Amino acid sequence: MKELHTGKLYWPVTLDDTLEYEPLRTNKKTQVAIIGGGMSGTICAAEFVKSGLSTIMVERGQVSGGSTSANTGMLQFCNDIMLTDLIDQIGEHNAQLFYRACKDAVDSLEKAASSLPVDVDFIRRSSLYYASTEQDLPKLKEEFEALSACGLEVEFWTPEQIEAHFPFRKSGAIVTHGDAEVNPYQFVNAVADAAARAGLEIHENTDVVSHETLPNGLHLLKTANGCEIEAEHVVYAVGYEPEELRGKLVKAELNRSFVIVTGVQPDLQSWHERYLVWETARPYLYMRTTIDGRVVVGGLDEEIEQPLHSGKERMKRSQKLLQKMQALFPQLKAPIEFEWNGTFGDSRDHLPFIGADPSWSNVYYCLGYGGNGTVYSMIAAELLCCLIHGKEHPLTEIVKLNRQSLSKV
Numbered sequence: 001m002k003e004l005h006t007g008k009l010y011w012p013v014t015l016d017d018t019l020e021y022e023p024l025r026t027n028k029k030t031q032v033a034i035i036g037g038g039m040s041g042t043i044c045a046a047e048f049v050k051s052g053l054s055t056i057m058v059e060r061g062q063v064s065g066g067s068t069s070a071n072t073g074m075l076q077f078c079n080d081i082m083l084t085d086l087i088d089q090i091g092e093h094n095a096q097l098f099y100r101a102c103k104d105a106v107d108s109l110e111k112a113a114s115s116l117p118v119d120v121d122f123i124r125r126s127s128l129y130y131a132s133t134e135q136d137l138p139k140l141k142e143e144f145e146a147l148s149a150c151g152l153e154v155e156f157w158t159p160e161q162i163e164a165h166f167p168f169r170k171s172g173a174i175v176t177h178g179d180a181e182v183n184p185y186q187f188v189n190a191v192a193d194a195a196a197r198a199g200l201e202i203h204e205n206t207d208v209v210s211h212e213t214l215p216n217g218l219h220l221l222k223t224a225n226g227c228e229i230e231a232e233h234v235v236y237a238v239g240y241e242p243e244e245l246r247g248k249l250v251k252a253e254l255n256r257s258f259v260i261v262t263g264v265q266p267d268l269q270s271w272h273e274r275y276l277v278w279e280t281a282r283p284y285l286y287m288r289t290t291i292d293g294r295v296v297v298g299g300l301d302e303e304i305e306q307p308l309h310s311g312k313e314r315m316k317r318s319q320k321l322l323q324k325m326q327a328l329f330p331q332l333k334a335p336i337e338f339e340w341n342g343t344f345g346d347s348r349d350h351l352p353f354i355g356a357d358p359s360w361s362n363v364y365y366c367l368g369y370g371g372n373g374t375v376y377s378m379i380a381a382e383l384l385c386c387l388i389h390g391k392e393h394p395l396t397e398i399v400k401l402n403r404q405s406l407s408k409v
Contacts, residue, residue, distance in 0.1 A: 004239070005070040006307040007314055007340030010261040010296070011185035012069055018189050021063065021196070024203040024227045030056045032388060033221055033231035035208050037063040039071065040366045040377040041237030042188050045202075046112070046195040047381035053388065055200050056229060057192075058221075060207035064188040067239045070342035071184035071374065072259060072296050074276050074288050076127055077103035078176055080371045081350035083146040084139070089349060090405050094398050096150045098351070101395055103152060105378040106180055112378075113182060116190045121183040121291045125276050130162065130173035132281035137171045140280060144174050153177040165272040168328045179276055181288050184374065217361065233388050237366040237380075254305040254345050257283075258317040259298040261290070262325075263334035268293055270331060277328075285324050286371075295332060297321045301344075308341045315339070345369040348406060352376040354383050355400035364388070365401060 032048050034041045037059025045057045059065075077099060079086070086095040113122035131137045144156045155175040163169040196202050207224040211234065214220055221229040268274065268289060278286040283301035290296060300317050308314050318339040326332060346369050347353060353367040354376070364384050368376030379395065386393040397403065 004066050004307065005340050005342035006309055007311075008338050009069050009340050010294075010338040011071070011073075011183060014183055015186050015189060018063070019193055019196075021202040021204045023205040023225065024058060024223055024229070025225070027228045027230075028056055028201070029230045030054045030201070031231065032056070032233045032235060033058065033219070033229050034235045034237055035221075036237035036239060036366075037061075037192070037202065037204065038066045038068045038237065038239050039064075039184060039188055039374055040239070040368050040380055041235070042192045042195070043112070043377045044235060044237055044366055044381040044384060045200050046191050046198075047385050048388070049195050049198050049200045051385050051389065053385075056203070056231070057200060058203045058206040058208060058223070058229070060205065062204050063192050063202065064185055067342065067344070067373070068184055068188050070259065070340055072286070072288065072298055073182045073184045073187075073374070074286065075106050075109060075180040075182060075374055076176065076276065076372065077106055077152065077178060077375070078127070078129065078147075079350065080282075080346065082139070082143050083150060084142050086350075087146065090398060097394060098398055099147070099150050099152065101379055102372065102375050103178055105375045105382075106178060108378050108382070109182070109374065110180060112191065113187060116187075116194055118186070118190050120187040120190050122180060122187070123182075123274075123291070124178075124180050125274060125288075127176045127179045127276040127278065128157075128162075128166070128173050128272075129176065130170040130277070130279050132279045132284075134171045136280040140172055140174060147174065147176070166328070167270045167330065175275075181276065182374070183291070213360070219362065233362045233364065235364045235366055235384060239367070253303070253348065254343055255301050255303050256305065256307055256341055257298055257301045257344050258314070258321060258341050259296065259339065260318045260321045260336045261338040262295045262297075262322070262332070263337045264293045265289075265295060265332050265334045267331065270329060285321075287325060287328075294334070294337075295325060295329075297325045299324070305343060307343055314341055317341070344371070344373075346371075349403075351403075351405065352380065352399055353401050354380040355396060356387060358400075358402045
């Protein structure tokens with residue numbers, strides 16, 4: 001199993017008890033088999049069951065145990081690729097369609113969270129996207145105009161407005177309204193529990209080792225312990241593990257990012273309305289607060305796939321993140337209590353991989369590459385549900401695995 005993170009994670013300590021699901025021990029038949037029990041697999045499974053599809057989700061470890069545990073829980077409709085750049089890449093109509101779909105996905109995530117019987121710390125937030133340097137300001141203003149033209153709720157703040165709301169001054173910033181934050185670990189576990197109660201079959205510690213198509217067109221999955229699942233449709237929701245893809249279709253780059261979570265800050269009054277904060281630099285710094293008053297800070301991305309094992313080297317990055325946070329918020333003095341380093345993936349055109357395998361009937365992929373993985377997981381759930389039911393979805397051509405935009409990068 002690929003190692004996806006190292007260090008001391010924060011989110012798992014916020015949930016005392018998680019349900020355990022028995023490994024698969026008998027042969028099964030189902031309409032849909034999902035391989036992967038993280039954010040994307042679980043959201044897809046819940047959507048499929050809600051639409052009436054019999055669904056089995058298998059996870060070779062534990063539900064929410066992979067990249068989900070290292071997710072920072074920032075839910076934004078803006079993406080790593082600016083709307084202006086996406087327009088250049090795929091045209092204005094499709095770029096606007098994609099950005100509006102991201103906004104709708106945040107709304108859908110709110111509905112999903114509010115339907116759960118437990119609180120998963122889903123809170124609506126606005127975001128501050130500031131110019132890292134004076135040179136970034138013209139591009140940021142263009143981005144503001146593009147977002148406004150797309151019908152998204154945004155403001156442009158001057159240095160004076162930023163300084164009036166935060167303890168720092170920047171040359172300009174876009175404020176986006178309609179974003180959110182969530183505890184990703186609590187969310188995935190609660191969604192899985194609710195879906196299981198609604199009919200989803202979940203099997204942890206179940207490793208699929210082979211996948212073949214039968215003469216009748218059905219798919220046969222075999223597990224490491226010799227059990228079989230016969231399914232009409234198979235969805236691979238395997239996160240940042242591209243070697244698992246039997247179709248070998250994905251053009252992606254795997255990098256690593258660093259995250260710290262501070263102790264509880266005694267006073268967050270200077271952090272205006274607990275906005276999500278990020279910047280135009282690439283790689284970028286990103287920050288949010290937690291329900292109990294901690295600060296989550298991430299960034300310092302490196303073009304290396306393997307998580308960093310050296311605690312001493314991780315601490316150097318962690319201290320640098322803390323310094324960057326305190327440069328913006330000097331009064332926040334609580335020390336680092338959690339720190340980790342995780343693998344993340346980004347496609348070459350900065351869009352997720354969602355859709356059917358072009359050469360393998362009724363096989364689908366749900367791979368939320370990029371900094372907006374949870375939002376992409378929600379988009380994937382709705383899109384794949386449409387495809388399995390034989391319906392059209394407006395984003396199909398934009399995010400499919402053999403899309404034209406991949407040939408241009």
